[in-house]
Amino acid sequence: MKEKILIVDDEEDIISFLKDSLQEDDYEVFVAYSGIEAVEKAKLNPDLILLDVMMPGKNGYEVCREIRDIVNCPIIFLTAKSEEEDLITGLGVGGDDYISKPFSLRQLKARISAHLRRDQRSFNNENRVNLYFENLNIDLKGRTIFCMGEVIPLTKKEFGVIELLAVNCGQVFSKEQIYEKIWGYDAEGDSATVAEHIKKIRYKLKKYDKDREYISTVWGVGYKWEK
Structure with missing residues (x-):
């Protein structure tokens, strides 16, 4: 073909x-x-x-x-x-x-x-290193997020949360699941930390892209990245 x-x-x-x-x-x-x-x-x-x-x-x-x-x-x-x-x-x-x-x-x-x-x-998407969502370009290999050409400053944990949700776009994760995957089972703290990080991530994304909500709350369940 x-x-x-x-x-x-x-x-x-x-x-x-x-x-x-x-x-x-x-x-x-x-x-x-x-x-x-x-x-x-x-x-x-x-x-x-x-x-x-x-x-x-x-x-x-x-x-x-x-x-x-x-x-x-x-x-x-x-x-x-x-x-x-x-x-x-x-x-x-x-x-x-x-x-x-x-x-x-x-x-x-x-x-x-x-x-x-x-x-x-990389036809099967196994080696793809960039994810694109409207104005966002998520460089997984470089662990950097661009919005219309500008780099959004993120901490290591904030990027980890975004990476987990964006790679599994549409899938809902509970606060406990996110905490275990990003912070680890043996980390000191609890799942309340996740809610605080989600809040900070939303604020940063909103500063660069006011018209789009990338992370949504599924009440009583957790969070997901919107398609």
């Missing part, structure tokens, strides 16, 4: 050039000329997305944040912007790579191939 690539750019010449070149390499290619169209085309489950940053309407960063709940495929940003801050923003909102215009077609194809190979190796 052919691997599917979605190209998103508002410049028709670039799309035409890339589409022809990638089809020659036997990829199935979809195109979108705006951010709004890109969100719709993402529902076709591409294996990789080439995403321009500077577009009218929704820009590439906004598109990436929006579609990360739809797709887990690699996203490579294509942009004329090459400042370090732009790179950090792109990776923080859920991008996997960043290539500056004008770019070498040979280099772009090599990166596409590398990302597809890497994604195939």
Whole structure:
């Protein structure tokens, strides 16, 4: 089965050039000329997305944040912007790579191939190191959480609680279960500590993302991470 690539750019010449070149390499290619169209085309489950940053309407960063709940495929940003801050923003909102215009077609194809190979190796999600929830990017390996490109400062225990809930998204954990898994059976303290940490985590997440409640309380049972 052919691997599917979605190209998103508002410049028709670039799309035409890339589409022809990638089809020659036997990829199935979809195109979108705006951010709004890109969100719709993402529902076709591409294996990789080439995403321009500077577009009218929704820009590439906004598109990436929006579609990360739809797709887990690699996203490579294509942009004329090459400042370090732009790179950090792109990776923080859920991008996997960043290539500056004008770019070498040979280099772009090599990166596409590398990302597809890497994604195939982690097909069963066993080796995936990033979780995406709307505006949040949880880097499990780096034990860091980004919200729209900004790092949310967390303690080791706070990250541990988030990791437990987010990895098991939708599953309810009691305060006792969370305490045992994060603090350990032999730790000094009790499950009341969990409620205090949840309160602090919610406050920190709210400072960076006011419109979303990531951790919900299941009354009489415990807590869960919202899908």
